Structure formats: C-alpha cells, structure tokens
C-alpha cells in the first residue's frame with residue numbers, strides 16, 4: 358500500500374520528535390502492509406515554517422537511516438500546506454513541494470482549519486486551479502463545519518478539487534461524526550485518496566488497513582483488488598509512482614470510486630440514489 362499523507366519525518370512538525378520514534382513508526386507502517394510513503398510535514402506559516410529545502414534534507418537523512426536500520430520502506434516527501442493568503446506567494450516562489458501530478462497539473466495537499474471553512478476558501482482554491490495546481494483537500498471529514506453541513510464541500514468538488522479521507526476516520530477513531538462523513542463521502546464516490554495522516558505510535562499510528570477495510574465494505578469487495586498496485590510498487594520509484602497513481606486516481610469520473618491503494622476504479626452499481634456531491 359501507498360500512504361500519501363503522514364508525518365513520519367522526525368523533528369520537523371508535530372510528528373515524531375526524534376529519529377528512533379520515526380523509525381519505529383516506519384516499522385509499524387511496514388507491518389501494516391505499507392510499502393511506500395510520501396511524508397507530508399506541515400507547512401503552517403508561523404507555526405511550522407518548513408519549505409521544500411528543509412523537507413528534502415530531512416527526508417534524505419531519514420532515507421539513509423531507514424537503509425541503515427534495514428527497514429524496507431520507500432520514502433519520498435512533499436507537504437501538507439495550511440490555508441493562508443501567504444500560500445499564493447509560496448506557490449509562486451516555488452518554496453512549496455507538491456504531492457505529485459494529475460494530467461500534467463501539480464497536486465497540492467491543502468489543509469483547512471479544523472473548526473471552520475475559512476471565508477474566501479473557494480477563491481483560493483480557484484486561484485490555485487487557475488495556476489494549474491489541483492488542491493487535494495486533506496481530511497474534510499474532520500472539519501467541524503463540514504461535519505455539520507457536508508454540502509459545503511460541493512463547490513470545491515465542482516471546481517475540481519480532490520478529497521483525501523483519513524483511514525482512522527473511516528474506522529471510527531475520530532468519533533461518530535467524522536466516521537459518518539467519511540462513510541458518506543466514500544458512498545458518494547468522491548474520495549480520491551485514503552491515507553493515514555500518522556503522527557505518532559500511540560494515538561495516530563501509521564495504519565491504513567482498518568480504514569481500507571471499512572472502505573471496502575462500503576465500496577464492495579472489488580475495491581480491495583490489488584494486483585495492479587503490487588506491479589507498480591515493485592517497478593516504479595516512489596515519486597514516479599505517486600505521479601502515476603495520482604494520475605490514475607483522478608482521471609475517473611467522480612461517481613467512480615477510487616482508493617489509491619487499489620490501483621483501479623471500482624464502480625459499485627448497488628449504490629444508488631441522489632449523490633449530493635456529484636458535479637452533475
């Protein structure tokens with residue numbers, strides 16, 4: 358499996374404070390069946406002032422430590438970027454790393470505050486799209502405003518934003534409301550990627566399986582097919598792999614469900630009814 362949103366890099370944000378803990382998290386990820394990760398430390402101006410340069414350096418050191426420890430985990434790095442006006446400057450000056458590409462466009466993992474959808478959010482996402490950057494909205498199911506009113510997501514989906522749901526939310530570890538919204542988004546075929554958003558070993562571990570099992574239950578067993586994923590994972594370097602899978606993940610119609618680890622779309626005709634998130 359591939360995990361596209363996590364905080365495994367040590368000492369760079371609110372993930373592991375030191376290298377030994379980060380290595381233990383990497384071991385836990387591997388034990389859970391994760392073969393590739395793209396680490397996405399926070400870029401949150403004034404709080405976590407990371408940029409492409411220091412993230413790449415930290416990732417390089419982490420890769421060397423993984424090799425030395427004999428841990429079989431392929432690691433690349435990008436960032437989870439907090440919503441702010443400054444984001445526009447950072448996109449223009451090239452100091453933000455992107456998660457991958459979709460149909461030739463860069464993909465940015467975008468985080469909104471957990472308590473609200475900020476005023477002007479749609480204008481920022483449209484600005485990004487106009488610049489050829491596709492926002493991948495991190496864990497919308499954990500946003501309080503969206504929990505109370507999921508239809509607030511519809512304009513972002515209509516713009517062409519993508520959604521990442523956190524595995525632990527689907528498994529119920531962030532409470533009933535987050536779980537219900539995660540399941541609703543999965544049922545409505547608007548989730549592009551499921552990821553761990555792992556921060557530590559205790560409360561937010563790098564576990565993908567439990568959320569994927571829930572997703573498979575919602576999407577149908579075909580969602581668990583993984584042959585194609587394994588073929589890619591063994592043949593392709595991590596960055597290229599991410600590019601490739603994001604491309605695959607996003608070129609399907611929104612009503613076609615897709616989980617990144619699956620490697621192919623799943624259309625479950627047993628799910629019917631009006632889709633409140635549909636573009637049509």
Ligand SMILES: [Fe+2]
Pocket residue numbers: 362363364437495554
């Ligand atoms: Fe995160």
